[in-house]
Amino acid sequence: MKRILNKETPQYPDQEVKVAGWVNTRRDHGKIVFIDLRDRTGLLQIVCQPDLVKDVKEEYVLEIEGLIKKRPGNTAKKEMATGEVELQARQVKILAKSAALPFNFIEKDLSLTLPILLDHRPLMIRNPEVKNIFKIGESITESFRKTLKSLDFTEFQSPNIVPLVAEGGADVFHIDYYKYDAYLSQSPQVYKQIMLGAFERVFTITHVYRAEPSVTTRHISEFTSLDAEMAFIDSWKDLMDTCEVIIRNMFADLKLLKVDVPELGREIPRIKMREAQKIILERTGRNNLKEPDLSPEDEQEICLWSKEKYGSDMIFITHYPTLKRPFYTHEDPLDPDYTLSFDVLYRGLEIVTGGQRINDYDKLIKNIKKWGNKIETFSFYLQAFKYGMPPEGGFAFGLERITKQVLNLKNIREASPFPRDMERIDNKLKKGPSTRLRVKKK
Amino acid sequence: MKRILNKETPQYPDQEVKVAGWVNTRRDHGKIVFIDLRDRTGLLQIVCQPDLVKDVKEEYVLEIEGLIKKRPGNTAKKEMATGEVELQARQVKILAKSAALPFNFIEKDLSLTLPILLDHRPLMIRNPEVKNIFKIGESITESFRKTLKSLDFTEFQSPNIVPLVAEGGADVFHIDYYKYDAYLSQSPQVYKQIMLGAFERVFTITHVYRAEPSVTTRHISEFTSLDAEMAFIDSWKDLMDTCEVIIRNMFADLKLLKVDVPELGREIPRIKMREAQKIILERTGRNNLKEPDLSPEDEQEICLWSKEKYGSDMIFITHYPTLKRPFYTHEDPLDPDYTLSFDVLYRGLEIVTGGQRINDYDKLIKNIKKWGNKIETFSFYLQAFKYGMPPEGGFAFGLERITKQVLNLKNIREASPFPRDMERIDNKLKKGPSTRLRVKKK
Numbered sequence: 001m002k003r004i005l006n007k008e009t010p011q012y013p014d015q016e017v018k019v020a021g022w023v024n025t026r027r028d029h030g031k032i033v034f035i036d037l038r039d040r041t042g043l044l045q046i047v048c049q050p051d052l053v054k055d056v057k058e059e060y061v062l063e064i065e066g067l068i069k070k071r072p073g074n075t076a077k078k079e080m081a082t083g084e085v086e087l088q089a090r091q092v093k094i095l096a097k098s099a100a101l102p103f104n105f106i107e108k109d110l111s112l113t114l115p116i117l118l119d120h121r122p123l124m125i126r127n128p129e130v131k132n133i134f135k136i137g138e139s140i141t142e143s144f145r146k147t148l149k150s151l152d153f154t155e156f157q158s159p160n161i162v163p164l165v166a167e168g169g170a171d172v173f174h175i176d177y178y179k180y181d182a183y184l185s186q187s188p189q190v191y192k193q194i195m196l197g198a199f200e201r202v203f204t205i206t207h208v209y210r211a212e213p214s215v216t217t218r219h220i221s222e223f224t225s226l227d228a229e230m231a232f233i234d235s236w237k238d239l240m241d242t243c244e245v246i247i248r249n250m251f252a253d254l255k256l257l258k259v260d261v262p263e264l265g266r267e268i269p270r271i272k273m274r275e276a277q278k279i280i281l282e283r284t285g286r287n288n289l290k291e292p293d294l295s296p297e298d299e300q301e302i303c304l305w306s307k308e309k310y311g312s313d314m315i316f317i318t319h320y321p322t323l324k325r326p327f328y329t330h331e332d333p334l335d336p337d338y339t340l341s342f343d344v345l346y347r348g349l350e351i352v353t354g355g356q357r358i359n360d361y362d363k364l365i366k367n368i369k370k371w372g373n374k375i376e377t378f379s380f381y382l383q384a385f386k387y388g389m390p391p392e393g394g395f396a397f398g399l400e401r402i403t404k405q406v407l408n409l410k411n412i413r414e415a416s417p418f419p420r421d422m423e424r425i426d427n428k429l430k431k432g433p434s435t436r437l438r439v440k441k442k
Numbered sequence: 443m444k445r446i447l448n449k450e451t452p453q454y455p456d457q458e459v460k461v462a463g464w465v466n467t468r469r470d471h472g473k474i475v476f477i478d479l480r481d482r483t484g485l486l487q488i489v490c491q492p493d494l495v496k497d498v499k500e501e502y503v504l505e506i507e508g509l510i511k512k513r514p515g516n517t518a519k520k521e522m523a524t525g526e527v528e529l530q531a532r533q534v535k536i537l538a539k540s541a542a543l544p545f546n547f548i549e550k551d552l553s554l555t556l557p558i559l560l561d562h563r564p565l566m567i568r569n570p571e572v573k574n575i576f577k578i579g580e581s582i583t584e585s586f587r588k589t590l591k592s593l594d595f596t597e598f599q600s601p602n603i604v605p606l607v608a609e610g611g612a613d614v615f616h617i618d619y620y621k622y623d624a625y626l627s628q629s630p631q632v633y634k635q636i637m638l639g640a641f642e643r644v645f646t647i648t649h650v651y652r653a654e655p656s657v658t659t660r661h662i663s664e665f666t667s668l669d670a671e672m673a674f675i676d677s678w679k680d681l682m683d684t685c686e687v688i689i690r691n692m693f694a695d696l697k698l699l700k701v702d703v704p705e706l707g708r709e710i711p712r713i714k715m716r717e718a719q720k721i722i723l724e725r726t727g728r729n730n731l732k733e734p735d736l737s738p739e740d741e742q743e744i745c746l747w748s749k750e751k752y753g754s755d756m757i758f759i760t761h762y763p764t765l766k767r768p769f770y771t772h773e774d775p776l777d778p779d780y781t782l783s784f785d786v787l788y789r790g791l792e793i794v795t796g797g798q799r800i801n802d803y804d805k806l807i808k809n810i811k812k813w814g815n816k817i818e819t820f821s822f823y824l825q826a827f828k829y830g831m832p833p834e835g836g837f838a839f840g841l842e843r844i845t846k847q848v849l850n851l852k853n854i855r856e857a858s859p860f861p862r863d864m865e866r867i868d869n870k871l872k873k874g875p876s877t878r879l880r881v882k883k884k
Binding site: 125138152195200207 | 572584597639858869
């Protein structure tokens with residue numbers, strides 16, 4: 001008999017079926033045992049004779065054959081997708097046993113701290129709420145891809161081993177690369193821009209790395225970047241328009257998963273960073289008018305303002321200072337101390353960053369020198385501009401940050417299945433000689 | 443006026459349009475200049491007065507407004523998608539200039555070696571044949587994803603920074619991870635298996651890393667792995683069946699791109715490695731019956747046999763020796779010196795590797811010890827099995843290898859937009875102190 005999924009069982013009343021899954025709960029009622037069996041589609045109530053499931057405990061993996069019966073009217077459970085039926089077990093096969101559980105991972109135990117939950121990630125991933133986080137992450141990624149494909153963008157594979165540090169200097173991981181030095185990519189920027197020469201519109205879904213020297217709730221060392229770049233733009237506003245299309249589609253898709261999505265109003269407001277600082281001063285009395293960036297506190301405040309004034313949980317902040325953006329960022333021709341750059345803030349957190357790039361070769365050369373770097377260092381990258389590059393720009397969405405905000409998670413670590421930070425890779429890190437494994441059998 | 447794409451121009455006879463792209467070629471005919479303008483959709487012939495394009499050279503980026511006219515019958519070019527029309531330029535705007543080209547990158551210049559072509563990748567990516575390689579790569583990736591999504595697999599993000607060496611010992615890249623040691627992932631194996639506990643069927647499209655100590659035409663240091671894992675299998679043959687579905691869909695999709703796809707016969711043959719060695723002995727006299735693996739020569743030969751006997755360019759080779767596979771590989775219960783593992787060879791090259799895994803916790807513990815490793819080292823991973831894991835297995839497709847074989851490329855480096863090897867990251871590597879960049883403006 002072919003296994004069917006739990007969610008399919010209501011289609012088989014009074015029929016013999018085979019199901020398989022994990023024992024979510026077991027309740028002994030004298031001559032009868034109730035098991036809630038969990039598979040990837042949800043729960044199903046199993047009714048068993050005790051001798052069929054004598055040694056069976058929670059998280060045992062079972063394959064069960066039996067008869068699907070409608071539950072008596074008063075015992076049906078409306079809140080369960082299979083709540084109208086139950087399986088009367090005829091035969092039970094144990095596919096795998098489980099050790100005693102360290103804690104109840106199904107019900108939320110508020111005494112468990114995040115580090116303990118992460119230590120037990122391979123078990124916690126089975127918790128329906130935790131599992132759902134990664135379904136949401138998958139949906140966000142798919143939606144990003146779907147929108148860009150519909151706009152004729154080409155997806156490519158951007159490398160993670162890079163020869164240079166494109167974004168930041170200190171916060172980079174060094175790799176022992178044969179006899180040479182290499183680094184983990186902080187951004188696919190260089191490669192996106194190069195690929196424009198063939199495809200005009202490209203995107204890549206890639207991992208990027210930041211050796212963040214501090215532990216915060218919004219930074220992890222390896223995260224997923226949804227990165228796009230487009231050429232032949234008429235204006236840098238095309239970039240924000242495209243972002244907004246992506247965001248609206250993303251939330252339309254999430255709505256189908258019954259996620260409580262943010263309000264965006266008629267359009268996501270766009271204001272300059274300096275304007276934002278003035279608004280913050282007026283609202284709070286905090287005078288940050290001379291600061292080159294918004295503080296986390298400011299980011300919170302300006303989102304509150306956006307919500308109140310425009311009914312939008314998101315806002316574009318534009319025109320960051322030239323001094324604070326990478327060398328390839330396009331200056332505002334009307335005010336060269338500021339750039340044609342933007343961030344999208346979502347309930348106080350930056351989830352997108354983007355802008356127009358310098359496409360003029362001579363200007364790029366000048367800027368590399370102005371930033372104090374050598375031209376030779378960028379010779380590979382510079383070819384893309386030396387041989388003709390149209391006006392272009394791009395942006396990057398941080399997957400785990402969007403997931404965190406959509407689900408109101410407290411810590412970004414919850415939004416990554418296997419978060420890495422300065423204290424953790426899978427387990428909490430310990431000092432001492434590293435473990436080199438034997439590969440072949442002794 | 444809104445820009446239209448070159449391929450759209452035949453829909454606008456006798457109408458004013460705006461196009462934009464790169465100057466592919468320029469031909470001066472006295473009072474008239476012909477330009478082939480290249481955009482992401484192909485070429486369009488532009489007819490210009492010389493004064494409109496006075497200083498314009500190859501790879502200049504132009505925006506052109508003008509009138510679309512049918513070409514006189516005898517000058518139409520059937521082999522060109524826009525060959526029936528041309529644009530009579532009225533106005534030309536230079537969006538970007540190009541330096542003189544180092545060589546003719548559009549026509550294939552056979553005197554250029556692969557290292558030179560790779561040094562110039564940012565220019566070469568614009569060559570239509572090179573560009574096409576990455577369209578094929580995108581299609582293979584999409585097809586893999588599409589098939590697995592249709593089979594209810596969930597996509598997840600697997601980390602690239604790992605604490606351990608799961609597959610090989612020596613060929614691994616070390617990362618300076620804060621005060622600790624970490625490595626670049628050689629396989630998402632551990633994480634795929636853990637994710638099964640929530641989703642039963644998962645896949646990830648990820649980069650994997652091998653510090654290959656030698657230069658060959660089939661190895662690169664960073665490559666793209668299309669990795670899937672499925673639980674509740676009835677037999678390890680389910681894995682090969684799923685692989686075959688993926689492969690057939692992949693080639694059906696590639697056929698739409700007019701790629702010359704391989705023949706697969708009615709079904710892809712499946713034979714044991716030891717049988718393959720016997721066939722090779724019979725056919726060639728090479729006695730490799732005691733070897734624990736097939737040599738590249740053997741892999742070529744058995745594919746020839748498969749093609750002759752079954753009309754299939756691919757073959758499953760099964761039952762590799764237990765000694766040669768990782769500790770988590772499931773032994774064949776009928777013959778424990780061999781495993782329930784398989785490779786897919788495609789015209790002599792391994793493009794898929796897979797197999798059933800050990801899902802029994804006690805057996806896994808025993809094997810870790812037998813391989814000479816410590817249990818504590820695997821404590822994170824082992825949780826997935828300690829708390830009940832059904833029978834399961836999986837496989838990984840090598841994207842660049844499939845691309846190489848489909849297109850009959852000589853070297854796998856051609857199949858990666860930015861190949862890394864022991865001598866190259868973008869440019870050829872040079873010894874000396876590494877370049878640390880300044881990030882902020884001086």
